[in-house]
Amino acid sequence: MAIRPFTRSFTQQEPIPEDAIAAAVEVMQTGRLHRYNTAPGEESQAAALEREVAAWQGSRFALACASGGAALRIALRAAGIGLGDTVLTNGFTLAPVPGAIVAVGARPVLVEIDENLCLDLDDLEARIARHRPAAVMASHMRGHLCDMDRLAAICAAAGAALIEDCAHTQGARWRGRRSGSFGLAGAFSTQTYKHLNSGEGGILVSDDPDFMARAILLSGSYMLYARHGAAPEESHFQAALLDVPNQSARMDNLRAALLRPQLARIDDAVRRWNARYDAVARSLARAPQLVLPHRPPEEGFVGSSIQFRIPGISTEAARHFVADAADLGVELKWFGADEPVGFTSAHHSWRYVEPQALPRTDAILAGLFDMRLPLTFTLEDCTQIGEIIAAGAAHLVPEAHP
Numbered sequence: 001m002a003i004r005p006f007t008r009s010f011t012q013q014e015p016i017p018e019d020a021i022a023a024a025v026e027v028m029q030t031g032r033l034h035r036y037n038t039a040p041g042e043e044s045q046a047a048a049l050e051r052e053v054a055a056w057q058g059s060r061f062a063l064a065c066a067s068g069g070a071a072l073r074i075a076l077r078a079a080g081i082g083l084g085d086t087v088l089t090n091g092f093t094l095a096p097v098p099g100a101i102v103a104v105g106a107r108p109v110l111v112e113i114d115e116n117l118c119l120d121l122d123d124l125e126a127r128i129a130r131h132r133p134a135a136v137m138a139s140h141m142r143g144h145l146c147d148m149d150r151l152a153a154i155c156a157a158a159g160a161a162l163i164e165d166c167a168h169t170q171g172a173r174w175r176g177r178r179s180g181s182f183g184l185a186g187a188f189s190t191q192t193y194k195h196l197n198s199g200e201g202g203i204l205v206s207d208d209p210d211f212m213a214r215a216i217l218l219s220g221s222y223m224l225y226a227r228h229g230a231a232p233e234e235s236h237f238q239a240a241l242l243d244v245p246n247q248s249a250r251m252d253n254l255r256a257a258l259l260r261p262q263l264a265r266i267d268d269a270v271r272r273w274n275a276r277y278d279a280v281a282r283s284l285a286r287a288p289q290l291v292l293p294h295r296p297p298e299e300g301f302v303g304s305s306i307q308f309r310i311p312g313i314s315t316e317a318a319r320h321f322v323a324d325a326a327d328l329g330v331e332l333k334w335f336g337a338d339e340p341v342g343f344t345s346a347h348h349s350w351r352y353v354e355p356q357a358l359p360r361t362d363a364i365l366a367g368l369f370d371m372r373l374p375l376t377f378t379l380e381d382c383t384q385i386g387e388i389i390a391a392g393a394a395h396l397v398p399e400a401h402p
């Protein structure tokens with residue numbers, strides 16, 4: 001039976017909701033796009049977003065930033081991390097994460113991941129003992145949460161600040177608690193391919209008032225920090241006011257206006273993503289060659305992308321597998337490629353990081369495939385995509401194991 005090719009785009013997002021467009025147009029009509037340019041008594045869109053994010057997240061404070069990467073850099077600096085410090089992070093994450101660590105003058109040390117694409121917590125403990133890091137930047141890459149209770153306990157015992165990179169877990173939970181609430185701070189991205197779409201943008205959340213005062217000053221608040229929507233009291237700013245360097249990484253009112261109506265609907269988006277994830281996963285389950293990451297019951301994940309492994313697949317076979325899927329319209333990302341393609345997430349292609357041996361991570365990435373699940377896909381689309389991949393897997397010649 002001939003397989004019907006898939007013809008839709010893997011990078012097409014849903015349109016911005018009409019009420020968000022209307023709010024953005026209203027901001028443009030006033031001309032007050034800068035977050036501190038407010039009429040008397042007016043709450044800016046950026047401040048309102050911060051207030052609403054903090055209420056949604058269940059955090060005391062929130063800061064709207066220019067990007068997720070900017071939020072990560074600000075978090076590190078606000079945590080006092082800089083020149084000479086070591087920061088541990090996942091060996092499998094996106095380039096802005098090691099980039100943020102290097103940007104503040106710190107040294108990234110990479111930690112192995114496990115078969116479920118989570119931070120390997122045994123390796124984390126071993127590397128903490130060896131490197132005495134000032135912080136752990138745990139990246140929940142592709143939405144996979146490790147045992148967050150154990151991670152938080154390990155960091156607390158080591159006296160290392162835990163900063164969560166939640167670019168792929170906005171809306172996800174561990175034992176009911178929102179991702180981003182387990183350590184000193186959580187950083188989110190509102191870049192187009194994440195869970196809220198303002199083109200570019202980021203949000204930092206924390207319960208620590210002194211940390212957040214420094215973060216707000218770092219973001220470039222000048223003496224206008226009182227105009228923030230979820231900020232600590234004045235007294236927390238006093239100690240740092242003239243000492244914290246301005247990093248100019250503010251969010252503007254236009255993007256905040258686009259985000260607020262999307263935040264109000266994010267729980268519905270999560271349900272729709274998970275229905276799509278389940279539809280693909282059901283089709284993939286028919287191919288015994290494909291191994292999906294185990295999702296523990298404590299994890300309330302957001303299925304905005306799906307990953308599977310083909311353990312032991314050769315480079316040659318992986319290339320063919322990806323090419324065959326592409327011929328049928330299915331865009332798979334393969335993390336085992338030698339050369340970085342598109343968005344880079346292989347540690348070998350970060351030359352600004354000291355080369356590090358991560359044999360377990362490399363072995364996992366060699367057989368790891370990944371796919372975005374935009375909400376523009378229907379459930380039928382997802383089933384069809386899963387069937388195309390499962391049929392491709394059926395053609396894989398088993399590797400000769402001597």
Ligand SMILES: *Cc1c(COP(=O)(O)O)cnc(C)c1O
Pocket residue numbers: 067068069070093094096097139140141142165167168189190191200201202
């Ligand atoms: C996108 C992303 C970031 C950074 O977000 P930007 O807003 O693009 O700077 C950080 N970590 C991961 C895992 C990401 O995918």
